[in-house]
Amino acid sequence: MPVNEDYFRILRGRFAGPRFNAMFLFVTSRCNSLCRTCFYFDKLNSRDDMSFDQIRRISETAPPFAKLWLSGGEPFLRPELGRIVPMFAENNGVRNVNLPTNGLLPDKIFAAVDEMLAGTPETVSIDLNFSLDGLANTHDAIRGVPNNFVRTIETMRLAAERYRGVKRLRRNVATVITRENHQEVVELGLRLAENANLSGHYFEPMRGQGPDPALKTLTRERLAELHARLMPLHRHYARKLFDYLPRPARAIAMAYYLGNLRLYFDIHERCLEAPEKWPMRCTAGDTTIVVDHDGKFRSCELREPVGSLRDHDYDVRAALASTAMRTEVRNISHANCWCTHSCFIHESSKAFPRVQLFAIPYAWWRDRSKRSLELSTEETERFRALEIA
Numbered sequence: 577m578p579v580n581e582d583y584f585r586i587l588r589g590r591f592a593g594p595r596f597n598a599m600f601l602f603v604t605s606r607c608n609s610l611c612r613t614c615f616y617f618d619k620l621n622s623r624d625d626m627s628f629d630q631i632r633r634i635s636e637t638a639p640p641f642a643k644l645w646l647s648g649g650e651p652f653l654r655p656e657l658g659r660i661v662p663m664f665a666e667n668n669g670v671r672n673v674n675l676p677t678n679g680l681l682p683d684k685i686f687a688a689v690d691e692m693l694a695g696t697p698e699t700v701s702i703d704l705n706f707s708l709d710g711l712a713n714t715h716d717a718i719r720g721v722p723n724n725f726v727r728t729i730e731t732m733r734l735a736a737e738r739y740r741g742v743k744r745l746r747r748n749v750a751t752v753i754t755r756e757n758h759q760e761v762v763e764l765g766l767r768l769a770e771n772a773n774l775s776g777h778y779f780e781p782m783r784g785q786g787p788d789p790a791l792k793t794l795t796r797e798r799l800a801e802l803h804a805r806l807m808p809l810h811r812h813y814a815r816k817l818f819d820y821l822p823r824p825a826r827a828i829a830m831a832y833y834l835g836n837l838r839l840y841f842d843i844h845e846r847c848l849e850a851p852e853k854w855p856m857r858c859t860a861g862d863t864t865i866v867v868d869h870d871g872k873f874r875s876c877e878l879r880e881p882v883g884s885l886r887d888h889d890y891d892v893r894a895a896l897a898s899t900a901m902r903t904e905v906r907n908i909s910h911a912n913c914w915c916t917h918s919c920f921i922h923e924s925s926k927a928f929p930r931v932q933l934f935a936i937p938y939a940w941w942r943d944r945s946k947r948s949l950e951l952s953t954e955e956t957e958r959f960r961a962l963e964i965a
């Protein structure tokens with residue numbers, strides 16, 4: 577594995593200043609779930625997905641960028657998904673692909689992932705995120721599909737078998753924290769860490785406007801307590817992520833990774849109930865573009881579309897340079913829309929060396945200094961067992 581080359585590339589990226597680095601592409605509006613958390617629910621199953629040729633044109637006209645975030649709908653309902661990823665790797669130099677799945681369609685998932693792995697070089701990593709929003713009853717009630725939890729767990733088991741040893745495919749779980757599941761997310765995290773052999777488990781407070789806004793009701797204090805209780809879980813996954821590194825390098829990599837997470841959590845807590853300024857400006861629209869399933873484009877997933885690629889012949893450079901997008905970027909600076917969206921916090925933080933050099937190490941140090949938490953004795957024992965395992 578080209579470890580040194582990879583780390584130097586990442587470091588160079590962190591100190592290069594704001595530049596276009598990520599595309600969020602909604603590959604389809606089709607979905608077979610009914611999530612009460614879904615901020616895209618009013619656009620689902622609308623039968624106006626872009627054609628494959630239009631997506632190809634997007635890839636051919638976009639500047640080089642490192643990170644492709646795929647979304648939908650359920651991305652695996654897009655028949656050409658397995659071809660779309662290699663196309664962006666080849667045309668745009670994409671190095672990491674990150675996509676969610678509800679885990680309900682194992683045959684489609686495996687067919688597309690096989691195609692992605694076969695069609696991309698070893699240097700391209702794929703983060704496949706299974707959505708689990710609670711233990712069985714809670715998950716099924718939030719996502720509106722009977723037996724969803726059991727079916728997703730089975731898909732995860734099959735994926736673990738099928739892709740054992742494929743290190744560039746990271747099998748993660750993503751959990752949306754809501755009013756209905758916050759009491760059980762630590763238990764969910766522990767059970768999965770003990771049994772599912774995952775690469776990572778990520779937690780986000782519900783964002784945007786879903787069909788059931790009451791699910792968003794959560795206090796900042798409760799979220800802070802949850803974050804503190806979940807940090808041992810993140811340390812567990814950080815150890816797994818960097819276990820191939822020699823000891824001193826592993827310690828530095830873990831500290832940086834955990835410092836990043838802690839910074840995101842601090843922002844989540846501060847912006848949960850009302851917008852509060854981030855430690856850096858939001859670079860949405862400069863370092864990122866969001867392309868909806870029908871070709872509309874936006875600066876970020878939580879703001880309204882500013883135009884349609886249709887009007888720019890699907891030319892991404894033209895859309896990024898358009899008056900509408902430039903005005904949008906200027907508007908963001910005084911829109912006071914500070915949110916909890918980790919993907920955009922991540923993309924923005926990478927653009928500012930002072931965040932990399934000071935805010936992230938400081939977040940890590942603060943986390944270390946408050947390590948005794950409100951864990952039950954049983955939870956403490958289970959986290960200890962994970963550390964030894």
Ligand code: SF4
Nearest residue numbers: 607609611614648649
């Ligand atoms: S959150 Fe995802 S899986 Fe759920 S309804 Fe929305 S698009 Fe479908």
Ligand code: SF4
Nearest residue numbers: 858876913914915920
């Ligand atoms: S702060 Fe949040 S809502 Fe505002 S532009 Fe950035 S990502 Fe979008």
